[in-house]
Amino acid sequence: MTELDLIIKNGKVVTASDTYVADVGVRDGKIDTIATNLSPEADTKVIDAKGKYVFPGGIDVHVHLQLPFSGTISADDFENGTKAAACGGVTTLIDFAIQAKGHSIMDAVEARRAEADPNVCVDYGLHAAITDWNEKTQAEIKQVIDYGIPTFKMFMIYKNEGWMADDGMLFSALEETAKHGGHIGVHAESVDVLDMLIERYAKEKEKWGAYGHTLSRPDYTEEEAILRALKWAEVTGGQLYIVHMSTGAGADAVHAAKEHGVNVYAETCPQYLLLDDEVFKGENGHLYATCPQVKKPHDSERLWKGLLNGDVQIVATDTCTFDTKQKAAWNGDFRKIPFGMPGVETMVPLMYTEGVGKRGFTVNHLVSLVSTNPAKLFGMYPKKGTIAIGSDADIVVFDPEKKITLKAENLQTNCDWSPFEGWKLVGYPAVTISKGEIVAEDGKFVGKVGHGEFLKRAPYGKL
Ligand SMILES: [Zn+2]
CATH class of the missing domain: 3.20.20.140 (Metal-dependent hydrolases)
Structure with missing residues (x-):
């Protein structure tokens, strides 16, 4: 077994149906393992998610x-x-x-x-x-x-x-x-x-x-x-x-x-x-x-x-x-x-x-x-939209305690105003992971331009 690229440790994994504490292991951009007590090897990156939620990445259609x-x-x-x-x-x-x-x-x-x-x-x-x-x-x-x-x-x-x-x-x-x-x-x-x-x-x-x-x-x-x-x-x-x-x-x-x-x-x-x-x-x-x-x-x-x-x-x-x-x-x-x-x-x-x-x-x-x-x-499940073995490692480590006052000047958008300027939020993404790569930390972009890909989606989407 080759080593994991990334382990998200001790977070509360949240899907549409379940919440449970586990480690999520990522390899080659996909969720490889969900277990307790996963051990990192030499080159495995570890994110400590104790006290945080591990959500599937948001999808804005x-x-x-x-x-x-x-x-x-x-x-x-x-x-x-x-x-x-x-x-x-x-x-x-x-x-x-x-x-x-x-x-x-x-x-x-x-x-x-x-x-x-x-x-x-x-x-x-x-x-x-x-x-x-x-x-x-x-x-x-x-x-x-x-x-x-x-x-x-x-x-x-x-x-x-x-x-x-x-x-x-x-x-x-x-x-x-x-x-x-x-x-x-x-x-x-x-x-x-x-x-x-x-x-x-x-x-x-x-x-x-x-x-x-x-x-x-x-x-x-x-x-x-x-x-x-x-x-x-x-x-x-x-x-x-x-x-x-x-x-x-x-x-x-x-x-x-x-x-x-x-x-x-x-x-x-x-x-x-x-x-x-x-x-x-x-x-x-x-x-x-x-x-x-x-x-x-x-x-x-x-x-x-x-x-x-x-x-x-x-x-x-x-x-x-x-x-x-x-x-x-x-x-x-x-x-x-x-x-x-x-x-x-x-x-x-x-x-x-x-x-x-x-x-x-x-x-x-x-x-x-x-x-x-x-x-x-929209025809992307279960590649997207859940935390499951084989799904894309699109994950948000979400800090439910983090307090933030929204200000346009602190956001990445090119907009110089925000409809929610001054709103006080409790809870904010701590780390965003796209296909196994960390792309944002504490609201700052740290990923690569061109990392994203065009998604071919399947027909007959239903709920
Ligand atoms: Zn529109």
């Missing part, structure tokens, strides 16, 4: 690195965004390849891989965003799934950006992906009512300021689009995934549809759980603009309940970093704010403090929300 959007490019590129992920205990992320109209999906995938592959510091995958539905696109679906991209995204808004999928496209894509084990993630908002309301509030944009962003997007615009997408999933038998769900009414709709047998899953993000739309009234309210935007406290409470009762199965971040200079382009017009915020770096510690620390979630439930469920639904 919703990230937009270096995304051209709103006349600028999101400020965390593939290199820095994956460094930030590592610092925050995330060892896998999924970004998007957005089809350009008149082009194939694979063109977008290849272009995105050329940007990402040499620069990523942890493993990543891609969803394919479908913007142009025709016979060629339809024929391409199976090819894209066979290539290792079984999950697609469609935007029910963004008409002017050329990204929007109308109901016919959504219906057709649900039908086609269902044949080959794919699923459709939707950005669900009602485009026509939204556009009408935006223009209505824009008439008095000086009066409303950044708060106009929230006035023009009431919760029913998300609810209605979710209900519509659920109907198309129901009648086609397609698998639907609601991305960045921000409303309580959305959670109710998903709950009812699931009872009814509709094949649907839902994701929410820390900002929808932890912030509300009062933030838009502040002096720098425009910084908080995302799409969809954060809603009301009752929405947050319903989403927390959804995480507990299974209406919402996944927490991801919709990371799309814009710094204060980029955000300043709004110049008083809420329609011109680049929508998005940093997030991948703070997801795991925020969900630990707020979910486990304040709301009594078990650590196992936390792991299911930020690692195991994403791995299963």
Whole structure:
């Protein structure tokens, strides 16, 4: 038996179902042994994890690195965004390849891989965003799934950006992906009512300021689009995934549809759980603009309940970093704010403090929300998403006692502000390991650029 490369000693190993004290032995980037009293040999590195948790690495299935959007490019590129992920205990992320109209999906995938592959510091995958539905696109679906991209995204808004999928496209894509084990993630908002309301509030944009962003997007615009997408999933038998769900009414709709047998899953993000739309009234309210935007406290409470009762199965971040200079382009017009915020770096510690620390979630439930469920639904399990022999050694040694005050200046992200500036956290990643290599320690990146790889994922992901 050749020696182990790394032993994580005496930590509390946490999976979605179990918690137990053990040593975890790593060899050649994989988990090789789980036992008590593993002994190191001459070249074995040892991490003392006594009193700490040993979590499977976080998986953020919703990230937009270096995304051209709103006349600028999101400020965390593939290199820095994956460094930030590592610092925050995330060892896998999924970004998007957005089809350009008149082009194939694979063109977008290849272009995105050329940007990402040499620069990523942890493993990543891609969803394919479908913007142009025709016979060629339809024929391409199976090819894209066979290539290792079984999950697609469609935007029910963004008409002017050329990204929007109308109901016919959504219906057709649900039908086609269902044949080959794919699923459709939707950005669900009602485009026509939204556009009408935006223009209505824009008439008095000086009066409303950044708060106009929230006035023009009431919760029913998300609810209605979710209900519509659920109907198309129901009648086609397609698998639907609601991305960045921000409303309580959305959670109710998903709950009812699931009872009814509709094949649907839902994701929410820390900002929808932890912030509300009062933030838009502040002096720098425009910084908080995302799409969809954060809603009301009752929405947050319903989403927390959804995480507990299974209406919402996944927490991801919709990371799309814009710094204060980029955000300043709004110049008083809420329609011109680049929508998005940093997030991948703070997801795991925020969900630990707020979910486990304040709301009594078990650590196992936390792991299911930020690692195991994403791995299963997105075709990466058990390579990712658990601590088991043969799985990739993507591991977070998490210190539940560590107290930290979040400050943008201490984070790896290129963002110069944080939506959670000044928040006090109890619990933070101490060491992040990606495929057996230590990539971050105490919130600082210590890994190698290019260490990450593109992940080919399997179809028929389910929970
Ligand atoms: Zn997004």
